Each structure stands twice: as C-alpha cells, then as structure tokens.
Amino acid sequence: MSEDYRGPATLACGDTHIPVSVVLGGHREPLDGKFHWYGRINTDARVRSLKESGRSDVAVTLPDGDPTPAKLGEIDPWGHVRVTGVGTPPFPLETLEDIEGSLDV
Template identity: 35%
Template structure:
C-alpha cells in the first residue's frame, strides 16, 4: 500500500539533451519484489512548445540535489507527459526503520 510518504508533488528540473525546463511534477514509486528494483512513475506538467519532449525521450529529472534518469512514456490528452524510471527516484525518500526478528 502506498501513502503520501511515497509521493513527491513539487518542482523539478527536467533535462533532455540541451533542453532544460523547470516544471511541477507528481511522482510516486514502489519496490517491486518480483525484480528486486525500485520503480517510479508520474507526470511532468511542463508544456514545451518545440516538441523537445515526446514518447521515448530519455530525460534527467532533478529535485534539489537528487536526480535520476527516466523516459517519457507518452504525452497525455491534456498536453502533459507521463514519465517512468527504474532505480533510485529523482526525489528523496523518507527514511524508514526496520525491526528484524532473529
């Protein structure tokens, strides 16, 4: 189950090649036990006019000092962009404490 600790909704810097834009993003991620990797996905709300972002474009998303590589998966009917990535997300994760039984 995901909660608000798994969600980032705020500003990020999106870079694709020479193109850079600051935009609101809404990103969420989860650990997939089937492949053992962290998967994240979400929406980029920027609407660049020059076609710099499109399906299949590789992007770097940075939130403060944290960044990650992702890929634009599609442009939504509202002109926003869906993005997905695997590995550490471009936003800081809340620290958790684990109790391991012996």
C-alpha cells in the same frame, strides 16, 4: 497513484533544461526487486515538443537534488507527459526509522 513528491523540478534533455511541475510516486517491484518510480510532468509545450520529436531519454532533478535518469512516456489527453524511471528516484524515500517514529504517540 500514491504521491511521494509534488512540486517543481527541472527536466534535462541534452543541453536543454526545462523548469517543470511534476507529480511522482513509486514502489518496489517484487518481481525484479528494483524501485520503479513514475508520474507526470504537468502540461508544458516544450516537454510535449521533446516527446513528439522522438526524444525520450531525460534526467529529472528536484530542488537540491541530483539528476536522475528517466524516460518520457505517453502524452495524456490533457497534455501531461508521463515520466518513468527504475532505481533510485529523484525524491527522498521514507526510511524505516521515519515510519516507526511516526507511530510513536
């Protein structure tokens, strides 16, 4: 997975807000034309407990960002919880101007 964001975030589920550390990436899916983002929430007993209790609808918020709807996925052998979303991701996307500007020498 290529990384688009690595760092702190807040995971919200109802009235529960949990500060977490995440690694996120994503891509535009050509079959449906939507942006699919995904990643993992680093090991956190409270997040694992949410997932094990059957909760999967959450919101991910990065510092200075807006809450972004997401779903909790499987728990890996190291205790990380997968998180996925479709549409605008919680992290900023690089614009065409950013890409073209980085090519200038």
